[in-house]
Amino acid sequence: MARLTFSLCFIGFFLCFIMYINTMQGKTWCVAQSQATEPKLQQVLDYLCGQVDCKEIQHGGSCFNPNTVRNHASYAIDLNFQINGVCDISYATPAVTDPSFGTCGKTWCVAQSQATEPKLQQVLDYLCGQVDCKEIQPGGSCFNPNTVRNHASYAIDLNFQINGVCDISYATPAVTDPSFGTCVYP
Template sequence: MAKLTFSLCSLGFFFCFIMCSSYVHGKTWCVAQTQAPEPKLQEVLDYLCGRINCADIQPGGSCFDPDTVRNHASYAIDMNFRTNDECDGSYAAIAVTDPSYGACVYP
């Protein structure tokens, strides 16, 4: 029983270490919440693309595909996070897993 408890504690410590070290080293992104409604994300996307460079989510851009409001909003939200250090919890969330995919690389 003591061996099992030690193993579970070690596993918990390791998981916490990985999560905390990612956060401490600035490896965080701000992306659209999965439950955020698309009309809200479209509103946010329109607003943010008036303030930041959204060329990567325009046709031909490295992050255009898949062409969905949620994917485009996530990219714009993260670019705003990088530029203005803003991550609005009403529609976005901090992620510790890199949301990059294919040719689309989040900074």
């Protein structure tokens, strides 16, 4: 009995340690509990979609399929968690493995529409000293349109994908892929 108790304690500690490490690296998600009922998840989905942008789980969105209440609720629950930091354990559970598939659940980080051009130029100058900005240099796949805002958005997102930082003083999370033409955001 003592060995079983020790083993269970060790497993619990190990799982908590993994979750802590992933949380410290910004790699935590929040999804629907497996035991949550479909009516409860529908109620949660209806409420959360009044609070966050659920267009990706609407018909034609990148996360519409599989078209189930559980998958749609998990999307809305996690989006709310990523934006507001809320993971309500009455219907949701933290996850340390990425529940997304394809482009569903992917998050980008781009320049805020209200960020000023001087601020974005400052951010662009700093970030291009930290990450590889070759794609926004002349001849790069994301050089055009040649604007500070577009170049800053690419550099902000590249930094976000590498370092997990989306500084809300000049940037905002995006759930719609900002890629266009030959410019593919990471």
